[in-house]
Amino acid sequence: MFLEKLTNITHTLAFRLTLWYTMIFIMSSLGAFALLYLSISNAIDKNMDEHLLAELKEVSTLSQMQGMDGIKSLSYAETESEGVEKVFCRLVDLRGKELFSTNMSSWGDIGVGRNALNQLANGVDHVFETLSVPGRTYETRIIYGLVGPDMILQMGESFEDGVIFLGLLRKICLIVMFPLTFFSAFIGWFMARHALMGVHELTETALEISKGALDKRVRVKGGGYEIKRLASVFNLMLEHIKTLLKSMRDVTDNIAHDLKTPVTRIRGIAESHLGTGGTADASFDFAADTVEECDYVLQMINTMLDISEIEAGVHKIDKKKINMTEIIQKAVELFRPLAAEKGVTIIAKVPDSAVMYGVLNSLQRMIVNLLENAVKYTPPDGTVTISFNNDDKNWAVLSIQDTGIGISPEDLPNIFKRLYRCDISRSKPGFGLGLSLAMAIARAHGGDITASSQPGKGSTFTITLPR
Ligand code: ADP
Numbered sequence: 266m267f268l269e270k271l272t273n274i275t276h277t278l279a280f281r282l283t284l285w286y287t288m289i290f291i292m293s294s295l296g297a298f299a300l301l302y303l304s305i306s307n308a309i310d311k312n313m314d315e316h317l318l319a320e321l322k323e324v325s326t327l328s329q330m331q332g333m334d335g336i337k338s339l340s341y342a343e344t345e346s347e348g349v350e351k352v353f354c355r356l357v358d359l360r361g362k363e364l365f366s367t368n369m370s371s372w373g374d375i376g377v378g379r380n381a382l383n384q385l386a387n388g389v390d391h392v393f394e395t396l397s398v399p400g401r402t403y404e405t406r407i408i409y410g411l412v413g414p415d416m417i418l419q420m421g422e423s424f425e426d427g428v429i430f431l432g433l434l435r436k437i438c439l440i441v442m443f444p445l446t447f448f449s450a451f452i453g454w455f456m457a458r459h460a461l462m463g464v465h466e467l468t469e470t471a472l473e474i475s476k477g478a479l480d481k482r483v484r485v486k487g488g489g490y491e492i493k494r495l496a497s498v499f500n501l502m503l504e505h506i507k508t509l510l511k512s513m514r515d516v517t518d519n520i521a522h523d524l525k526t527p528v529t530r531i532r533g534i535a536e537s538h539l540g541t542g543g544t545a546d547a548s549f550d551f552a553a554d555t556v557e558e559c560d561y562v563l564q565m566i567n568t569m570l571d572i573s574e575i576e577a578g579v580h581k582i583d584k585k586k587i588n589m590t591e592i593i594q595k596a597v598e599l600f601r602p603l604a605a606e607k608g609v610t611i612i613a614k615v616p617d618s619a620v621m622y623g624v625l626n627s628l629q630r631m632i633v634n635l636l637e638n639a640v641k642y643t644p645p646d647g648t649v650t651i652s653f654n655n656d657d658k659n660w661a662v663l664s665i666q667d668t669g670i671g672i673s674p675e676d677l678p679n680i681f682k683r684l685y686r687c688d689i690s691r692s693k694p695g696f697g698l699g700l701s702l703a704m705a706i707a708r709a710h711g712g713d714i715t716a717s718s719q720p721g722k723g724s725t726f727t728i729t730l731p732r
Contacts, residue, residue, distance in 0.1 A: 279457040286453030309427035317408040381409040463492030519684030575705040589619040608645035614652035634699040643669035671720040
């Protein structure tokens with residue numbers, strides 16, 4: 266159980282971020298410490314060389330002024346102040362023979378470097394050497410230099426102080442690093458948790474939504490810009506889903522409602538047929554009525570399928586060169602007899618030829634649907650005007666205007682929804698699918714349809730299509 270919990274934590278983003286943060290902290294701290302350590306160690310070495318060189322120069326000056334006595338007194342003073350186990354001074358001639366030395370009891374049988382003597386004999390001002398003296402823990406830095414004619418000073422100093430100081434520095438660093446690492450891990454964990462708080466809330470909300478609470482929304486407050494944006498996009502998506510579900514429910518309700526009428530009618534016909542006792546004439550009428558009702562239902566279902574296919578892009582748009590003038594004129598000719606019968610005048614304002622690219626059948630269907638509506642919803646003595654304008658370089662505009670019953674402002678935003686019918690037009694035949702199909706076709710062509718209307722005065726449908 267505990268192991269499982271631990272594994273779960275190690276898989277979290279917060280844990281990984283903390284790990285990265287701590288590792289980066291340790292690496293950069295170690296890097297900074299190494300740099301500091303190296304520069305201090307270099308400074309100690311440099312300081313020791315400078316000190317030895319200054320002593321050499323002082324001995325050389327004293328030797329010129331006071332001879333051997335001056336050298337001796339300075340050497341004793343130096344070893345006394347530093348300690349005989351840390352510093353020694355020795356005077357030798359050019360062959361390496363000892364002339365004088367301070368207390369050498371701590372320095373074993375440390376000799377005189379032949380190489381250094383040769384270099385000095387060849388005119389080099391001074392020579393440095395680092396020696397590991399057997400029996401001594403720390404290395405020794407030695408300087409050789411001429412302090413008089415045939416007089417060479419060999420002065421050695423132990424690295425002890427420097428090495429002890431560097432060791433202490435390493436210890437301090439280790440002692441400081443431990444609590445600092447824990448502190449940085451804690452800060453990293455806190456920061457990661459804080460930054461991911463929004464994600465946690467998002468997950469919780471998604472979980473509640475998955476259980477059916479579709480009205481839940483993520484609170485857009487804490488966290489950084491990215492989390493806030495994620496939360497608002499998530500909320501936006503939920504709004505879309507909710508709208509989509511509502512429109513799906515509306516469509517299902519409408520389908521159920523619209524199918525109920527023909528099915529009830531078919532049932533009524535069958536029932537009255539049963540009542541007639543099954544004569545040949547009654548059977549014929551029954552069959553004819555049933556076929557008519559079934560056609561109605563089938564037409565509705567087929568139109569819905571067509572809309573879905575066009576919207577889903579199943580009918581890959583296979584655009585061809587078409588003449589819109591011809592299509593419009595044919596549609597007008599189709600409806601002229603019906604319009605004339607109703608006393609409605611159709612006026613077509615089209616250019617002599619209007620060539621553009623599109624799918625012939627689809628565009629024909631779209632124009633027929635809109636023209637059919639205009640004629641259907643325009644009372645006698647009214648006028649329907651269809652005009653086409655392709656003056657613009659990029660867009661062609663088709664407009665169908667009528668002086669019909671119009672559409673109320675409440676209905677106007679809904680007329681392109683599937684199966685939506687305004688109450689005022691329920692007495693007329695129709696499925697409430699004509700405008701949805703027209704819109705799907707216009708959009709599949711990269712265009713759009715807008716409608717404007719004044720109840721009682723008429724409506725205008727404007728279709729914009731890319732040329
Ligand atoms: P329908 O088969 O009912 O005509 P549509 O999808 O073509 O279905 O139209 C949806 C609704 O929009 C219609 O029921 C009608 O109320 C309204 N409508 C469409 N065109 C017009 C118009 N030219 N004038 C008035 N109302 C219209």
